[in-house]
Amino acid sequence: MKISFLIHNAYGIGGTITTTFNLAGALTERHDVEVVSVLRHREHPNLTPHPDVRLRALVDLRREKDHPLHRRPARVFPSAEYRHHQYSELTDQRIAEYLEGTDADVVIGTRPGLNVHLALQAPQRVVRVGQEHLTLDNHSPALRTALRRAYRRLDVLTTVTEADAGAYRRKMRLPGVRVEALPNSVPDPVLPAADGSAKIVIAAGRLVPVKRYDLIVEAFSQVVAEYPDWQLRIYGKGEEQDRLRAQIETLGLWNNVFLMGSASPMEAEWVKGSIGATASDFEPFGMTIVEAMRCGLPVVSTDCPYGPGEIIKDGEDGRLVPVGDSRAFGAALLELIRDDERRRRMGTAAVEHARRFAPGPVVAQAERLFEEAVAARNSGRRGGPGRAGTSHALISRGHAARDLAHAAASGALRTVRKGRR
Amino acid sequence: MxxxxxxxxxxxxxxxxxxxxxxxxxxxxxxxxxxxxxxxxxxxxxxxxxxxxxxxxxxxxxxxxxxxxxxxxxxxxxxxxxxxxxxxxxxxxxxxxxxxxxxxxxxxxxxxxxxxxxxxxxxxxxxxxxxxxxxxTAHVEAGPVDIADGAMTVRARLHGAELAEDAAVRLRLRGGGGTERSYRPHPAGGGAFSFTVDCGELAAAAAGSRVWDAFLRPAADAPPVRIGRLFDDVADRKGVYVYPRVTVGGAAVRPYYTVDNDLAVEVTAAG
CATH class of the missing domain: 2.60.40 (Immunoglobulin-like)
Structure with missing residues (x-):
């Protein structure tokens, strides 16, 4: 097959880029694969794709950021999409040209706005696969309304969790569209796994409010009170850095909690720890949880929507605690710190259980999905087996009406506010 | 480069x-x-x-x-x-x-x-x-730093030399022509010891914004040994091991690690 990925900006850093490069690279073994980046702002990508993946860009911001069409707001890319402000008539035009001219068998969109382009503009012969790396419930009513109209024209819609796939099937009426969970994959680790002996807890990710590093720091004061020789290392950079630093000072944790800055690759850092920690309020998948587990760390995580609960088996290879509860989080950390034997056992289980997120099984699933969709399209059907049926029509209609009402109300509110300015 | x-x-x-x-x-x-x-x-x-x-x-x-x-x-x-x-x-x-x-x-x-x-x-x-x-030749590895009541207490351990009865911790004023403050180490066995610095007294010891580098003289007649933190995987400690400021009178006093991972104390004049 000839497979083309359409991505916002392949030259930056982020989970979607990592997972797209991982999947694209693995697919090159049997297929012809390209990654098409709508935007480009630098010569070399931050993350290096597999050498057999062809990478090209549609709009080069280094030369074209002042293009007259780039100053006019996008019309095809939905206005309710998170990144609408970065899209324009120029991106509308270039994406349309790319889709019209593509000779790919399968085109894969990697965010809602690009999935809309794909749904509306891809030629008949092309299989349209939309990928959702966020979750339906987190989208605004206006965006949900826009997606509800467009996504009917996709062949396949993939989410990163079963829970989110369930939400799409329940709340959107997408007849003929195959909706399936396709988790992110994490490459096989190179280093021997952690042995559980180090007195270090590790957290990693962008330092942004939704990740709730403050909760981990707060919880860690319980740990230090009982085990002053344990440390917490937080890897990453971001807007929360100063606030976390101040919190560490206020709680008197400067001998135990460290803001390590960003590290790449993280693998060599994970293996220095014995427990991983994530405390997000919201986590569509939870790539770092899988990374830590593949390195032999049991992970203590909040049971937030949706990723952690589908990755961690509570009590077997990690712990799930209620969202926003630092006492519970600290207690779960202490459970694993007190019991060396249990921690080691759970670390071993983590390695075994997280193998299902290895590129092998995930790529095989993606390949099967794409092949069946191609076969279905060639035979005049769409999607293939397991399509969203019509039995949920009534329920999804209710959700559609509610989203429309919300979207209309917030649209009206915006108009009123604009009028006042 | x-x-x-x-x-x-x-x-x-x-x-x-x-x-x-x-x-x-x-x-x-x-x-x-x-x-x-x-x-x-x-x-x-x-x-x-x-x-x-x-x-x-x-x-x-x-x-x-x-x-x-x-x-x-x-x-x-x-x-x-x-x-x-x-x-x-x-x-x-x-x-x-x-x-x-x-x-x-x-x-x-x-x-x-x-x-x-x-x-x-x-x-x-x-x-x-x-x-x-x-x-x-010898090295003093700094451990936890406790900061309370206008004083900081550093726990440390001497490696590669013997800690004698007449050992002394010295804070040496950087660019200060040999100006030093001396502190008594409290031995904790096996070369381990702690020492306490009164932040107000240190701020009063020299005018303006100053840096004091930390040493130990293992014995009265022994050469000074640098106090630092070298024994782990952290190559650049300065931005990672960050201690709070102690405000005393018109100055802020803060222990920190230099670009070479050695221990120093910074005194910043307010205003």
């Missing part, structure tokens, strides 16, 4: 507790390749010290490796890593791959003998592979 070309091959390395560093990279076609370590000279000075290691074939797929043995001890400083593909080839700067430094993490729990030598492979800010090296 060097303008040598860069190889995009990533070099993995691993460290042992005794200081041995093993470098591994994939190099399918090379003629007697070597790995070159060059001590980064002070700005504007020529390179003077370098160390060359043979890269030997190991396993399959063109993997090669070089081993930097614990001895000889490398001179203190930052050593940049280069690849020499062939005897007469130009050097290429190496990019770091996976650095497995697990054995270094709990170095503070072990007893070290003289000379104290430490090596930590790290990635430079511009993304190249380098090695930090320390070589000291």
């Amino acid at each position: 060097s303008t040598a070309p860069t190889t995009e091959v990533r070099t993995d390395c691993s460290a042992d507790t005794d200081g041995r560093i093993t470098f591994r990279l994939r190099l399918p076609s090379a003629d007697r390749p070597r790995l070159l370590l060059v001590l980064r000279p002070k700005k504007g000075r020529p390179e003077e010290q370098s160390y060359t290691l043979d890269l030997e074939t190991c396993g399959e797929h063109g993997h090669v490796r070089a081993v930097l043995e614990p001895r000889p001890a490398l001179a203190e400083g930052r050593w940049d890593a280069y690849l020499l593909r062939a005897p007469d080839a130009a050097r290429e700067r190496l990019r770091p791959g996976l650095r497995d430094l697990r054995p270094l993490v709990d170095g503070g729990t072990r007893a070290w003998t003289s000379p104290v030598t430490v090596r930590v492979p790290y990635a430079t800010k511009d993304g190249f592979l380098a090695l930090r090296a320390w070589r000291r």
Whole structure:
């Protein structure tokens, strides 16, 4: 097959880029694969794709950021999409040209706005696969309304969790569209796994409010009170850095909690720890949880929507605690710190259980999905087996009406506010 | 900084507790390749010290490796890593791959003998592979720093020398022509001790914004030994181990680690 990925900006850093490069690279073994980046702002990508993946860009911001069409707001890319402000008539035009001219068998969109382009503009012969790396419930009513109209024209819609796939099937009426969970994959680790002996807890990710590093720091004061020789290392950079630093000072944790800055690759850092920690309020998948587990760390995580609960088996290879509860989080950390034997056992289980997120099984699933969709399209059907049926029509209609009402109300509110300015 | 070309091959390395560093990279076609370590000279000075290691074939797929043995001890400083593909080839700067430094993490729990030598492979800010090296006759490893009631108490341990009855901790005023403050260490056994600095008194000892570097004299007639923190995997401690400020009178006093991971105390005049 000839497979083309359409991505916002392949030259930056982020989970979607990592997972797209991982999947694209693995697919090159049997297929012809390209990654098409709508935007480009630098010569070399931050993350290096597999050498057999062809990478090209549609709009080069280094030369074209002042293009007259780039100053006019996008019309095809939905206005309710998170990144609408970065899209324009120029991106509308270039994406349309790319889709019209593509000779790919399968085109894969990697965010809602690009999935809309794909749904509306891809030629008949092309299989349209939309990928959702966020979750339906987190989208605004206006965006949900826009997606509800467009996504009917996709062949396949993939989410990163079963829970989110369930939400799409329940709340959107997408007849003929195959909706399936396709988790992110994490490459096989190179280093021997952690042995559980180090007195270090590790957290990693962008330092942004939704990740709730403050909760981990707060919880860690319980740990230090009982085990002053344990440390917490937080890897990453971001807007929360100063606030976390101040919190560490206020709680008197400067001998135990460290803001390590960003590290790449993280693998060599994970293996220095014995427990991983994530405390997000919201986590569509939870790539770092899988990374830590593949390195032999049991992970203590909040049971937030949706990723952690589908990755961690509570009590077997990690712990799930209620969202926003630092006492519970600290207690779960202490459970694993007190019991060396249990921690080691759970670390071993983590390695075994997280193998299902290895590129092998995930790529095989993606390949099967794409092949069946191609076969279905060639035979005049769409999607293939397991399509969203019509039995949920009534329920999804209710959700559609509610989203429309919300979207209309917030649209009206915006108009009123604009009028006042 | 060097303008040598860069190889995009990533070099993995691993460290042992005794200081041995093993470098591994994939190099399918090379003629007697070597790995070159060059001590980064002070700005504007020529390179003077370098160390060359043979890269030997190991396993399959063109993997090669070089081993930097614990001895000889490398001179203190930052050593940049280069690849020499062939005897007469130009050097290429190496990019770091996976650095497995697990054995270094709990170095503070072990007893070290003289000379104290430490090596930590790290990635430079511009993304190249380098090695930090320390070589000291004796060393005082700082541990937890407690800050309360306008005073700071540092727990530390002397390695490579004996702690005598008449030992003394000295804070030396940087650029202060030998001005020092002296503090009594409280021994805790096995070379471990603690000392307490009254922040108000230190702020009053010299006018304006000043930096005091921390030393220990293990005995009255012994040379001063630097107090620092070297025994783990953290190559650059300054931005990671950050202590709070103590505000006393018109000054803010804060212990910190220098760019060489040595302990110092900064006094900042308010206003």
